[in-house]
Structures are given as C-alpha cells and as structure tokens.
Amino acid sequence: EAGVTQSPTHLIKTRGQQATLRCSPISGHTSVYWYQQALGLGLQFLLWYDEGEERNRGNFPPRFSGRQFPNYSSELNVNALELEDSALYLCASSTGQSLFYNSPLHFGNGTRLTVT
C-alpha cells in the first residue's frame, strides 16, 4: 500500500512569491490534513479537508489556503510568502469523518519550504 506522498520534497521561493505544495493521501482515505512544522515551534495545525470540503482551519492568515480534489488529493497554497513561512509542511491522511476519531493520521515525508 502506497503511503502519503508529498511533492516537491524541497521548495525555495523568494519573499512575496507564491508556493504550491501537493499531497496524495493513502488510497481509501478521504481526509487530508496540513501541518506546519517550524523550527522550535512543534506542529501547528493548518487545514483539514474531507470529502472535498474544508472542515477546519488553524490560526493562520488567509494567505494560507488550499483545496481538495475529487480524487482526495490536496493542494496547499501560500501567497505573499514571508520569511517566517520557512518550515517543513506535513500532509497527513486518515479515514473520513465517521470513522476518524480513533483512526490515526498517516503522514507524508513533508515539503521543506525555504523563503529567502
């Protein structure tokens, strides 16, 4: 069974540009989560999508946005990049809302975003 895949592995952008990160969940998983892991700050919840809809979002500005496609893959967009957006962005998937409480999140290897 293929795990959660994220692309690209590394991304280098200049301040003010836009970044697009992609995630493919495990087959059969309908929920996709995005987390930001900045140095020394642990994992901060960004967004949760399930069945194509945004179900919850963390305390991040609107320039962090995303979407989930009909095949349940997801895209995270970060507009007007700032230096402090440099971080590891982790995507995770799990089964859908009706089952997820006890089902763990399965994580990808992350995208390392560097803003210069």
Add this chain to the structure above:
Amino acid sequence: AQTVTQSQPEMSVQEAETVTLSCTYDTSESDYYLFWYKQPPSRQMILVIRQEAYKQQNATENRFSVNFQKAAKSFSLKISDSQLGDAAMYFCAYRSSGAGGTSYGKLTFGQGTILTVHP
C-alpha cells in the same frame, strides 16, 4: 482549547535500558484520544501508540507502553529495551472526540522530546 505539554525537550538512554517520556494535557472534555508519534531524521511521522480516554487499561505495543492517568491528565510513554532505531523526536498528541468547534478533527501536538539512544 486543548493544550499538550511535553516538559522534556531532550532525553537520553543507554541501549537496552528503559526510558519514560512525559506528556500532560489540558482539556475539559471527558472523551478524547491520545497518541504518541515519533519523527526520525527521515522526517516522516510514525504512529507509536494510541489510547482512548474511556479505556482504563493502558495501551501496549511491543516495547512501547503508556501510563495514562486521566485524573492527572498525564500520558507518559515508556520505551523498554531501547534500541538505536528508537532515536527520534517524540510527539504527544490529543484529539477531541467532539464534533464542531475549533478543535474539530484536528490533532493537537506537544512541542516534542528529542530522544538520544547511546550504544
């Protein structure tokens, strides 16, 4: 909002010995789920063990076990017979069982504990 606290930024253990990682959480809910994840240098977060709050019995997965103290809101991880491959960052995480609200569906993580295993 729920918070998760890991008070040990770093821990070390000798190979084959036992180590305990601490985690406390703050919640007003009675039903929830707790998890321990490890993140090795490869960056991929891997589930180590999980515990349902309504279960009194502590979860065990091979060399990994937890000490779940619901009244104290404590959820420590014990690693027995430590191996070099256990070296990683360990995260404690909380998930609400309630629907709706700002906590809906998300895992809240602690700051992590870096575990070093000495040969």
